[in-house]
Amino acid sequence: MTILRKLQSQATKEEKGQWQTKSASDGEDGIWKIHIWIRTALFFQLTKILLLLSGAVTVRRGRPAVLQCGVDPGDTLLSVTWKIHLRNTSCIISFKIEEDNTKTSDSYCTTRMRSDNLSLEISNTEISDEGKYNCEVVNDKDTFTRDTSLQVLAQPMTFLKLNSDGCPECGAIGGNPPAEISWIPHSDEINTIQLEESNQTWTVISTISRKRINGNSVTCLVSHPTFANPWKGEITLSGK
Structure with a gap:
């Protein structure tokens, strides 16, 4: 699992460098969406393979x-x-x-x-x-x-809202392992935190700066091993 997290972290850094220089046009948003789905599918397939090779047993809480x-x-x-x-x-x-x-x-x-x-x-x-x-x-x-x-495995509860600063905030509460959160369009001003709760589940909250968003809405994708497909939520930015 540590290997997978390092690979995913490296991939995220590479993606950030590639996409920071591009505009958030509709065509590029479509390419980024396909990229997110492919990356998520590959990540969880690799997770299943490593668990199988290691003799691990996975079960729902x-x-x-x-x-x-x-x-x-x-x-x-x-x-x-x-x-x-x-x-x-x-x-x-x-x-x-x-x-x-x-x-x-x-x-x-x-x-x-x-x-x-x-x-x-x-x-x-x-x-x-x-x-x-x-x-x-x-x-x-x-x-x-x-x-x-x-x-x-514990399935998280998800939410998407505008926080007190008017910025889109997406979260996954009560999951194990921690959920993975991505945004469309992507931005170089995303702040994501992970908190371990007293019951050993994880809360993940990701916030994207509205100043760097081109357009009137953003989409949040939450990926987790308990989801057959990533959870998707879209929110409209007020005042834009």
Whole structure:
């Protein structure tokens, strides 16, 4: 995810340099709109590919998640241990097959997490469940380990308005990960801030200076993994 953010940041800087020297004519606005859509589509496709290659599991907040060990211990399974490393805490869930074939288990995690043989089930997922999950499987010959990461998605609420200074302000509230906001036409005077809330969601607010806007309206595009397509809002500038 860090690689993708660096690539996107670099692309944004390159785009800004390219478009600062151009006027905001209707033809150029159309090209910029196509550029935004292509960039957004490529970004989220790359995100999905990297998550797949890394063995990551993605789930919507509030829905159940199932993580697999992904190994076959054969008929001589002795124990399974999940070592879970979250943002603010760590815990362990394990079970062991005793000599008389009885199963004993221990859990020091939330009751929403339950180990079922080679899988870990999490009910009613929360953003606080995000982290690294290490599965250790032991049989009579060897020990196998596998790391899996969990990402919990939260869909943001969006808005577009004129702020107290009369400038267009676009926002995405309560999302995870942070939403990406773009403007059409583009401007070199855009201020975007990200705020992490107490519930570990993100608020993103982007403001564009009306002084550098040619025309009577602007369009805001909000992109997020929970959106099938970017959210789009258009607002008319008063007094122009």
